[in-house]
Amino acid sequence: MKNFEVKTKICFGEKALERLSHLPYKSAVVIADPFVKSSGMIRLITDPLDRGGVKYTVYTDVIPDPPVDKVIDGVAAIMKARPECIVAVGGGSAIDLSKSIRKFATELDKTFNPWMIAIPTTSGTGSEVTSFSVITDPKAGVKYPLSEYSMIPDEAILDEELVKSVPPTVTADTGMDVMTHAIEAYVSLNNNEFSAALAEKAVEICGQFLLRSYNDNNDTHARRKMHIASCLAGLAFNSASLGLCHGMAHQLGATFHIPHGRANAMLLPHIIEFNADINMHSKSKKEYAPCVRKYCNMARTLGVYNLNEITTIRAFVSYIQFMNKEMNIPLNISSIGTISESEYMAKIEFMAEAALRDACTATNPRVPTKAEVVDMYKRLW
Numbered sequence: 001m002k003n004f005e006v007k008t009k010i011c012f013g014e015k016a017l018e019r020l021s022h023l024p025y026k027s028a029v030v031i032a033d034p035f036v037k038s039s040g041m042i043r044l045i046t047d048p049l050d051r052g053g054v055k056y057t058v059y060t061d062v063i064p065d066p067p068v069d070k071v072i073d074g075v076a077a078i079m080k081a082r083p084e085c086i087v088a089v090g091g092g093s094a095i096d097l098s099k100s101i102r103k104f105a106t107e108l109d110k111t112f113n114p115w116m117i118a119i120p121t122t123s124g125t126g127s128e129v130t131s132f133s134v135i136t137d138p139k140a141g142v143k144y145p146l147s148e149y150s151m152i153p154d155e156a157i158l159d160e161e162l163v164k165s166v167p168p169t170v171t172a173d174t175g176m177d178v179m180t181h182a183i184e185a186y187v188s189l190n191n192n193e194f195s196a197a198l199a200e201k202a203v204e205i206c207g208q209f210l211l212r213s214y215n216d217n218n219d220t221h222a223r224r225k226m227h228i229a230s231c232l233a234g235l236a237f238n239s240a241s242l243g244l245c246h247g248m249a250h251q252l253g254a255t256f257h258i259p260h261g262r263a264n265a266m267l268l269p270h271i272i273e274f275n276a277d278i279n280m281h282s283k284s285k286k287e288y289a290p291c292v293r294k295y296c297n298m299a300r301t302l303g304v305y306n307l308n309e310i311t312t313i314r315a316f317v318s319y320i321q322f323m324n325k326e327m328n329i330p331l332n333i334s335s336i337g338t339i340s341e342s343e344y345m346a347k348i349e350f351m352a353e354a355a356l357r358d359a360c361t362a363t364n365p366r367v368p369t370k371a372e373v374v375d376m377y378k379r380l381w
């Protein structure tokens, strides 16, 4: 039996943040990316809380790719404050950290059960509606995608005003993360009709609005659309899960601190070629792997449908590379410029083993061998 459920109530559109002035809670802890406080954006959150008479404290001990020790510190802080509600504000890092803090705090004290509202300030991870929280173990050099139903936020508020300050590189990285979520969910072994509908809409919006968002921070319409696409893609992969691209990207993030969306963007063309088993040397066949039809559907949604399966997959791969080039995302590790060839090559075996163990890899449409993953990491150089 399969099931599909949306646990999170989603407020979106104009004045969505007004929801914060109507909360039925007396106390809250706002867990926010430090940027949210230093930029003054926090007022967009605290003003409606003030109007609603909610007493709150603001906690900003958040860093990108949250490590285990920040979860431990956050659990101690939240257990001390014991708020009725946690308001998580920031990119995937702030929201993931908040989700893990709530999970471990409520496990330690079963009488503590705060409501959680997630308010994303990037259009990327979809973490506001997913059961995932990606935590890094810096000593082991591994990122762990924890996943549990109880981690899904109770509410999400999508307000595009919060993403207008995102710098172009972060718009590019997070936008390609949305694209990767939708594409991986669509071809995942766990895909279903509900996740497919969400993924198709998310990809359609990325095709129409990602470059517009990148080119103009204040394009309100494009920003709103990408914020919604991020959430749609989150709902899609929350149901269908992801694939090898995320499995391999997590290792690039943990080992070389390559931003999450950027790692996905760089890997995605290689993963599509691998899963489809189609590359520049392929000849027409009678039958293709089942994911080929799905990739062709996605290509059609993006307006790059072509003559046959081989030319369509080639055009799809070129389209992803075109998006990366337009948004200054490097196509390979060597062009990042800060990682030496010898240190990269030395880590490939370790990263390949960790990628095969990564929970996201389990639903990839083609089962990879270690040698194939090693080969893809090498080609990424």
Ligand SMILES: NC(=O)c1ccc[n+]([C@@H]2O[C@H](COP(=O)([O-])OP(=O)(O)OC[C@H]3O[C@@H](n4cnc5c(N)ncnc54)[C@H](O)[C@@H]3O)[C@@H](O)[C@H]2O)c1
Pocket (backbone or CB within 6 Å): 033, 034, 035, 063, 064, 065, 066, 090, 091, 092, 093, 094, 096, 121, 122, 124, 125, 126, 127, 130, 131, 132, 133, 134, 162, 163, 164, 165, 166, 167, 170, 174, 177, 260, 261
């Ligand atoms: N939980 C999930 O389902 C899920 C899915 C994918 C990725 N992730 C994880 O989420 C993390 C990445 O999240 P992210 O891509 O949103 O980036 P992020 O939260 O790490 O933020 C990236 C940078 O952008 C800054 N920033 C955030 N919002 C801003 C704004 N409005 N204006 C200016 N700067 C802003 C942050 O301060 C930070 O420096 C990774 O750890 C990744 O593994 C989680």
Ligand SMILES: [Fe+2]
Pocket (backbone or CB within 6 Å): 125, 177, 181, 246, 260, 264
């Ligand atoms: Fe992602």
